[in-house]
Amino acid sequence: MDTVTSPGLIKFEDAGAADIEAAMQESAKAFIIYRRLSLKQRANFLRAIAVEIESLGDELLHIAAAETNLSLERLAGERTRTLFQLRSYADACEHGDHLDIRIDHSKTGKPDLRKMMFPLGPVLVFGAANFPFAYSTAGGDTACALAAGCPVIVKAHPAHSNTSELVARAIHRAVELFHLPQGLFIHLHGASNSVGQALVEHPVVTAVGFTGSFAGGTQLAQWAAQRKVPVPVFAEMSSINPVFILPAKLSLDSAETAEKIAASVVLGVGQFCTNPGLLVVIDNDDASKFILDLGQRINQTMPGVMLNPGIFKNYVEKRANALAQPEVEMSAVSADAPGLNQGAPTLAVTTAQVFMANPLLHSEVFGPYTLVVKCSDENEMLEVARSLEGQLTMTLIATEEEIIRHQVLAETLQFNCGRFILNGVPTGVEVCLSMQHGGPFPATTDSRFTSVGADGIKRFVRPITFQNWPDHLLPAELRNENAGGLWRTVNNKKTKDSL
């Protein structure tokens, strides 16, 4: 791959009130057309978007690299992930699993009732700073909404608006190719919060997808709740992804654990929502050795350029604030002095009592930073577990014997997260049906849904029941003949048979 060229980046104007109103009217009109498409047509449209993004070639990577400081290699990987998302959600759309079809019929004296999921309506998606492809313009939220049958309005993330513009053009080409209305995909710019507010508050919007900060996500949720007609907000916000390390496992695998965790902490300059920001250990000789080992690895890791000056500034401030708390000790830092906008990998240490008494230490420091919490014993470790807020992930490092002995600890962690990892690290989020990327507040605003994997389509649909409609006037998926070969629950039995 080439080195980053300077592609002449453009500064886009914020969308004005008239732009927004016109766009929303187009979106509402597009919904009426798009919701009539068959599952197959929708799936093929998603696949066409993938083809159009591919055909942008490496110009896309160069522009994204210039805007985000991410390496071409990382961006190529993220592009692959984005294309896989579009294609696997297209497959899921075609299988119709998200339709959750239920038919009750031919019971004497009872109505004929047939239920399935239908799209909510226009979905507003905010581009994410840390994933210019996979969680932005044609990212997971957009792919899920389109698979569900919803038009999408994207507000480009201002930190990579040229990248976003290029991807939007690819989507627009797919829209044209399928002779769909332009309002099906709207792309707007807005560096100012007022654009976001106007969009969330617009009556045409029926749901919102967001990946970003706690402050941003809760602000959107507040605007959405105060509307005349409130709408759901799926905000993935804030998680410190605690790793609980039990002593017998640590004494067995100390070096391996330190190696895996250090790599996870500094991966992508720590700019992942699943970054392990908290390590909880029992204070003993093994733990001291582990902290030293981890510190050496952190010390030997070079600082990395962060996504943008805003994120860098935020890291510096939050890290400084955490380290300035009483009885929080900086245990290790990258040996190399950080350059411009470079985040320095950092390891801090404190005690369980200090951690539990200071809410600031529970909040995310977005970047290559982690805090070790030393507990005096296993009871105190359980107290730490109980003091935690909701998380995207919890990780347990333990032997089988330890898991069985610490059932209460294990369940405390399990019931406060979306993904519960054993003897691994939280970074690395597979795109598959079994993935839960979500978790109790403040990890997300709605723990009942995932933003990764085809189950994310379920965020943008709702059930409608047809009562006593003649077969030929029903939506195709609810007719007696199961032409699409979909799984349906008929009179309480799952089947692919026609009636």
Place this chain on the structure above:
Amino acid sequence: MDTVTSPGLIKFEDAGAADIEAAMQESAKAFIIYRRLSLKQRANFLRAIAVEIESLGDELLHIAAAETNLSLERLAGERTRTLFQLRSYADACEHGDHLDIRIDHSKTGKPDLRKMMFPLGPVLVFGAANFPFAYSTAGGDTACALAAGCPVIVKAHPAHSNTSELVARAIHRAVELFHLPQGLFIHLHGASNSVGQALVEHPVVTAVGFTGSFAGGTQLAQWAAQRKVPVPVFAEMSSINPVFILPAKLSLDSAETAEKIAASVVLGVGQFCTNPGLLVVIDNDDASKFILDLGQRINQTMPGVMLNPGIFKNYVEKRANALAQPEVEMSAVSADAPGLNQGAPTLAVTTAQVFMANPLLHSEVFGPYTLVVKCSDENEMLEVARSLEGQLTMTLIATEEEIIRHQVLAETLQFNCGRFILNGVPTGVEVCLSMQHGGPFPATTDSRFTSVGADGIKRFVRPITFQNWPDHLLPAELRNENAGGLWRTVNNKKTKDSL
């Protein structure tokens, strides 16, 4: 059945802050025990509740009749429905459909990921005024929450607190029989709003179920959204269940339509959430004849005693207010003068222009009241459809030819309701999987879920993924051996096979 005896009703004290705190701590403790139960154990517990309610015998009906003015016949029917709910949700719990199990395994270089639904935690349920059994103490919300694996805290409806107390005692006996913690089912009284607020705001509560007024439901949603950790509120609130009557069908079936609709309007003194409060017709001779016919039927229907003086007072005020609007005409009213707390069946008529210009006419008049809206033509009828708020149900009375010709009207109605009825009436809500009892705001606070049918269990669960856990330490439902014979999606294929 006997006539109503006077069973010596008791006035219960509101729960105080200390009662609430103690109850919540018990509920949190009970969750830790109850969530470990197998699906079969939970199902059997629900069945035991049904048995205990049955063994209350007719004393339950007499007390309920004394508190609600509902007939013993209606109450016996509602008890049957309540027992059916408990037993059919028990069956659904055992089948594990709500678990939505997804397993991805043995892909080279990929983690082993297994996802299923787990209970949210303690669920707060508010008893409903109009269903003392089926949507109160051991009603749909309670049955769904218990099937999901959640402890329940019920706030008894003050208008039938003795009934609620009796049902609660039956549940407590089932709790004892199964040696479950008392905190699994908490029953509290509270005539004052402050009790409801304290309960919604308590950190132990993880979700709220409510059936009642728009003011009540939106107030609960607001309290829940303002918590430090917001929680979902499933409030079923307000719906006028519009019936759109197209001219060709009306000219064919005028008398039959008038008969069905009149019966639906006055059923149970109009005290159903699916009461048809709006009839939309094209103004022509057939329509005039239909309105006259409907009016005669309303005129011949005796007033009925309403649930309680509060609901009666509300009906009188809302009806008077609607009838006082400019250009709204009272077309017919029950010929008999209403007695104490009796609601008089009433038919009002207005024009599409008046209806669309006056939001007050869009709001529910809870009782045996309906408003006919006369449209000058089919375009105006479409405008009326577009002017409506979200509804539990929409009904279309039309010939097949009319449905096909009015696709836009049909879709406008469909996409603004939860249940779309053809040539029927909205009253009559079957308890089955294919039922959607829910709808866009203001019908409910969350259109994505139903409060009737076993899919209501899904309101109280959320997904958790297990990553790389050894088989014997996984929850039973996620293990390689599918001992329960559950449907699971394994590597994207639905199967009941073991791995």
